Amino acid sequence: MLDLTTVDAGYGETQVLYGISLTARQGRVLAILGRNGAGKSTTLKTIMGLLPPRAGAISFEGSPMPKRPFDIARAGIAYVPETRDIFPSLTVRENLEIAARRFAAKGGEWTLDRVIDLFPRLGERMDNGGTQLSGGEQQMLAIARALLMNPRLLILDEPTEGLAPIIVKLIHQKLMALKQGGLSMVLVEQNFGFAASLADDVAVVGKGQVVWTGTPEAIRADEAAQHRWLGV
Template sequence: MLRVKDLVAFYGASQALFGMEFAVDAGEVVTLMGRNGMGKTTTVNAVMGLLAARSGSVEFEGSRVDALPAFRIARLGLGLVPEGRQIFPNLSVRENLVAAAANRTARQNPWTLARVFDFFPRLGERQRNMGNQLSGGEQQMLAIGRALMTNPKLLILDEATEGLAPLIRQEIWSCLDRLKREGQAILVIDKNVAALVGLANRHYIVEKGRVVWTGTSQALARDSALQHRYLGV
C-alpha cells in the first residue's frame, strides 16, 4: 500500500532524513519507533506532502505521490492524526468531525458521526462541547475520529498516546486494536514498546534519519539489548 524508498529531506540547510525506507501493506499495523529527534515526524510530514523531499520516492497503491500537494495526497486515502492533535479549538466536537467527513473511495460501511460516537462514546457525550473544552485524552479521540471521518485507506498516528494518562492511553490502544481487527491499515509513531509489540505486525526503528532495524514483534520483544540501544532513555 505505502512504499517509501531512499527518502532524503532537509530543514533549510540541515539534513533530517538520510535515505528512509519502509513499507505498509493493506491490513497491516506498522510502527516507526525511535528516540525524540530521530526523524519520525519528519518522515510523516514528507509522506503527507507537508515537507518537500529532496530525493527518494513515496508510492501509495503503486503510484508516486511525493510530487503532489498535501491535500491531494490526503484525498487518495491517507488520514493523519498529527502530533499535538491539532483539533479546531473553536469548533464543537460534532463540527470538528463533520468538517473532515468524506468517502471519496465509496467505502462500504463508511465512518459516520454515529459510528464515531459508537466507537468513542465519550465524544458522543460531549459532541456540543468546543474542542478547547476537552481533556487531552478526549482531544486525542477527537483527532482520531476526525481522521476516520475521511474514511482513510491508511491511518497514520504521530505520537498516538504522548502525554496521556495511563488509563486513557490503554483506551487508545484498545481502539487501535479494534481498527486492526476490522482490517484498517495503520502506521503508528510511538515509544510504548510494550503496547506496540502486542498490536503491530512489523516495526521499523529510526536513528538519525534512517532505518537501523526492522523486524517482527516477536523479534523486538525478545531483544532487550536492541530496545536499550535505540529506544531507552
C-alpha cells in the same frame, strides 16, 4: 501499499532523513520506533507532503505519491498529528462534520454515528468546544475525524503522548479494534509496549536512517537493539 525508497528530507539547511526506506503493507500495522530526534515525525510529515523529499521516492498503492497534503488526503491517507490539530473554536460536532461533509461523496463505512459508537465519550461532548476537552478527548476527536475520511491508510504520530494510563489503555483498545477490522496503519510511538502489542511489523529509526526491521516478537527479544536505539 506505502513505500518509501531512499528518501532524504529535512528543514532548511538541516537534513534529518538519510535514505529512509520503509514499506507499510495492506491490512497490517507498521510501528516506527526510535528515540526522540531520530526522525520519526519527520518521516510522517514527508509522507504527508508537509515536507518535500529532497531525494528518493514515495508511492502509495503502486502510484507516485501526490505532492500536496490535500491531494494525499484525497488519495486515501488520513493523518493524526502529534499536535492533534483539532479546531479549538469549533464544537466536537462541528469538527466531525467538517470531515464528514468533505468526504461524504467517497461513501465508505465510517459515518458520524459509527465514530460515536467507537468513542461514546464524544457523543456526550458534541456541543463542547475544542478548548473544553481533555487531552484524551482531543485525541479521540482527532482519530474520529480522521476515520470520517474513510481512509485506506491511517497514520498516527505519538497517539499516547501526555495521556493518563487509563486513556492510553482506551486508545489501545480502539486502535486494536481498528486493526482487527482490517484497517492499515502506520504508528509512530514512544511507548514501546503499546506499539509492539499493536504492530505486525516494526521499523526502528536512528539518526535519520532505518537501523532495524522485523517483527514485534523479534524486537522484544533483541535487548541489544532496544538498549542501543530505543533506550528501553
